[in-house]
Amino acid sequence: MRILLYTKEADESRAKRKKILESNFKxxxxxxxxxxxxxxxxxxxxSEEPKIIILLINDQExxxxxxxIQHLFLNVPLLIQVPDDLAxxxxxxxxxxxxxxxxxxxxxGALVEVLRKMLTTPKTTPGWVRKxxxxxxxxxxxx
Numbered sequence: 533m534r535i536l537l538y539t540k541e542a543d544e545s546r547a548k549r550k551k552i553l554e555s556n557f558k559x560x561x562x563x564x565x566x567x568x569x570x571x572x573x574x575x576x577x578x579s580e581e582p583k584i585i586i587l588l589i590n591d592q593e594x595x596x597x598x599x600x601i602q603h604l605f606l607n608v609p610l611l612i613q614v615p616d617d618l619a620x621x622x623x624x625x626x627x628x629x630x631x632x633x634x635x636x637x638x639x640x641g642a643l644v645e646v647l648r649k650m651l652t653t654p655k656t657t658p659g660w661v662r663k664x665x666x667x668x669x670x671x672x673x674x675x
Contacts, residue, residue: 533651534561534581538571539588549588549640556644557651568597575604584650586643587612587628595624602628609650611643 535553539546546564553562561581565571571585585608589595595614610630614621617635625633632646 534563534579534583535647536563536565536571536574536583536585537588538565538568538585540566540590540594541588552640552644553586553647556648560651568594568601572601572604575601575608584609584611584647586610586647587630589613589615589625591615592621592624595621599624599627605629611646613638613640613643 535557537546537549537553539549541549543566546566550562550564553560563574565574585605587598587610589598589612592615605628610628611632611634612625612628612630613634613636614625615636617637622633622635631650632643634643
């Protein structure tokens, strides 16, 4: 699993957050992306490795730019921290369909805990999808 951390924070703050993620999720690759263009480039690169994206958004303008590339986030779990708790900001952030939305007053530790649960909770396939739970009308199991 690769954890992509997008933040425009200063190098020192970005490095601190990366270190927090690396120490909490040993064995997971953590990559920081300081610009929207870096994020776009990274998401367009072919990769079979699953990703989780953390977006630490500074302002509504940045959020609008991220909304313009929301097609790149399809099927990629997002965790978002918004810059303020204004209704407009929260509504825009929800359009990105995050798994978790942290308000402006939220701390990075809460986001880390959500990420921990996402990475440690076993993924179960609903019964209606399992191959063994459905048979073909002629009685043959689906393959």
